[in-house]
Amino acid sequence: MVAALELYLDVDATRRVRTLWRALEDEGIPTMKSLLNDKHRPHVSLAAARTLEPSTVVEALAGLTVGRGLTLDMTFVGQFVGRVLWLGVTPTAELLTHHAAVHERLAAAGVETWDLYEPGHWVPHCTVSMRVPNPQMGHAVRRCLEILPLRATVTGAGLADHANDIDVPLT
Template sequence: MVAALELYLDVDATRRVRALWRALEAEGIPTLASLLNDKHRPHVSLAAARTLEPSTIVEALDGLTVGRGLTLELNFVGQFVGRVLWLGVTPTASLLAHHADVHARLAAAGVETWELYQPGRWVPHCTVSMRVPNPQMAQAVRRCLEILPLHATVTGAAVADHANGIDVPLT
């Protein structure tokens, strides 16, 4: 299971990422659209762990406007080991400072997150697919490049664990 603190993109950016997902799905490349029956929406995860208790996260982040208003520039395509394909977010000073602030508050509340999401290790990204078939990776990368660059504004955030039906918005 995976739980995450997700940042959500504005309407236009969300529409463009969903159009990319549909194009890839039409070519037989699975995306987040088909993972867990379309429960995912385009997002950038600030933190992830096997589980996150929503009430603890809400309390830890009380008084902080999580992500809202941040400007994101998605300018490149990347891959993680395991056939994971993503759109890369340029790591600006304001994004990295916000990320560090969120993690400092989570740590102070005793919330443990995966090391790869910790400040200094985090690669900001918007996942496209968790399992691109190897023979179709080049095709998928080309399709991703067609929508870049992508300018987005963060319009909301939530604690989400889609496999367990958890989706708790943050203010």
């Protein structure tokens, strides 16, 4: 199971990522669209862990506008071990400062997150697929490159744990 603090993209960027998901699905490449019965929406995760207690996270972030108004420039495609394909977000000073502020508040509240999402280790990205078949990876990467560059504005944030039906908007 995975719980994440997610940044949501503006309507145009969301539409473009969903179009990419559909194109890949039509070609037999599983994407975030089909993972967990279409519960995912295009996003960039600021933090992730096996579980995150919604009330603790909401309290820790009270008074902080999480992500809203940030500009995210997706300019490259990347892969993580395990056939994970993603659109890479250029790490700007503003984004990294905001990310650090969120993690500072979470840490002060005793919220533990995975090391890979901690400041200094985090790779900002929008996941396309968690399981691209190896023979189709090259094609999937080329498909992703077709929609880049992609500029998005963060319009909201939320805490999501889709396996446990948790979806808590953050203001």
